[in-house]
Amino acid sequence: MELKIAVLPGDGIGPEVTAQAIKAMNAVALEFDHKFTYKQADIGAIAIDKTGNPLPDETLELCKASDAILFGAIGDPKYDNAQGNVRPEQGLLKIRKELELFANVRPVKAFEALIDQSPLKRHLIKGVDISIYRELTGGIYFGKKETKEDGSYASDLCEYSAEEIERIAHLAFKAAMGRRKKVTLVDKANVLDTSRLWRKKVTELAKSYPEVTLEFLYVDNAAMQMILNPRQFDVILTENMFGDIISDEASVIGGSIGLLPSVSIGKKYALFEPIHGSYPQAKGKGIANPIAAILSAAMLLEHFGLYEESETIKEAVERSLKLGITTPDLGVKHERITTSKVGDFIADFI
């Protein structure tokens, strides 16, 4: 198979981890006789530094002309308190919106080799296997924003249309069909009109998936249940802001956020991204965990039906975890092993 891949390394540790993902993909290409070609472009803080624009037009064009996007991370502390209108995050938000990447899918799994790293007790975390469907192009992220010039008032509008809800809900129910057949809608229907619309639309649509059990959970309760009993969850479906919070919370219960990949999908495009952020303090130190990026590449292959190839990457990752060929965030078993060495090991194994 030939695949044209847009590589957007972005900021902080993005470039380092993305490089390891490419190593893994190249190993797969060699082993399975595929042709993957890569073109790189800037996004985020680095794009602002170079062009003043967190998502330059060339970057967007490249993405549109590619089969898939491999994304690193964005964000730089120097822009953290930027009150102005140019922030690295806008690059990410804009690419989501422009490519209509309306569903962010994050698997959360307890890796047996890492259970003891989890902040949660072993009996709670063992066997956890959740798939989170977060709506990504609507809600309060993209509604009208307003700040009075004198700094006395600000507002953000949270909006949803029935269609925005339905398209991701269908994906979540379909995913549940291939899993344990349960969807939990996380909302705040006791307070928000948008949440009540979510509940209504999702309830209607659930009728088309009679085998799937639909449950509702208020977001505050969900934040508790994620810690108290994460095994109760199969597929979680939720709106943009709640998804941001709940999926990050969920990401740490497995023992390391450095392991979790994600995909953001739309009708035409798909962007694969490790869920850890740009982790600027670690930049260039060789300590960033490349596994989330490498597993994002595995998700990419799966997306194109390359299941065996994807499995091979996953096996290589399991192997590195078992042998302790891992970056220091996972506890030190051997001497200092760098980001790049982990990448080499995984590529070699493939």
Added chain:
Amino acid sequence: MELKIAVLPGDGIGPEVTAQAIKAMNAVALEFDHKFTYKQADIGAIAIDKTGNPLPDETLELCKASDAILFGAIGDPKYDNAQGNVRPEQGLLKIRKELELFANVRPVKAFEALIDQSPLKRHLIKGVDISIYRELTGGIYFGKKETKEDGSYASDLCEYSAEEIERIAHLAFKAAMGRRKKVTLVDKANVLDTSRLWRKKVTELAKSYPEVTLEFLYVDNAAMQMILNPRQFDVILTENMFGDIISDEASVIGGSIGLLPSVSIGKKYALFEPIHGSYPQAKGKGIANPIAAILSAAMLLEHFGLYEESETIKEAVERSLKLGITTPDLGVKHERITTSKVGDFIADFI
């Protein structure tokens, strides 16, 4: 001291646990020679059932004529999917708004006797002592809501004024002065205009508290940090919706949500409330943990400067925990001990 107390037991287990709080207060009154008088009124589902209104005028009047409000819980599953305009939660939201209870304060502590009950590992939870300041009368809870009649669209507006931010921020900084002198503002300033206004106003106002360290944390990161390293937090300051989520998440790390009290304060009024909800499945079974309600009574006494009295209640609670005179949610040490028996033990001890 004479105190007129409005008692709003509400729904579910509210009446049972509130009754135990009153027992404790009566024991204090006897022991320390105070005069506490109680008047009861309806709120929530029970008020809807009786009057059609989740917050009848008489209830509001009673609250305004009292020195403090002792609140149970509200919510009933039969109203969970009510698309209509009458829901129990409105009683709570309306009382907050009408009495201008703009700050919800929740202490989160690890009780030594319960550390092994925590879903988190012991080394993470030991010594945790957080005070959460959640804004309670603004934000997306109270902004304009809209639902198109044909069900194709809904919206909720999140709004904040500088003044709304400043009044609670001052409380949080003052609290920090009497604690470990650190305030963490939880927001989503990389996405929301309201969050940027929070950051700006809180940064300005922090200059008046030079001894207090101010930190910022995005809400998604806060949801992770609460599990990874809760001891890093002293005072958390945040807006209404983020506070709802983060404080509920925080509430379970200590081992039991059945232990945590809260106070909602405004310029004139104060409402004391266990943070667990109405827990309808437990209603009338004698298994509801009354300690959060009893500790809410202790907070009430503290609010009026009755520190010794408040301490006495807290000691009695510690005692019951140590002896295992507790409801089954805390693990069963003795035979079945009911809500009321725990209340009796604590009152007797006082």
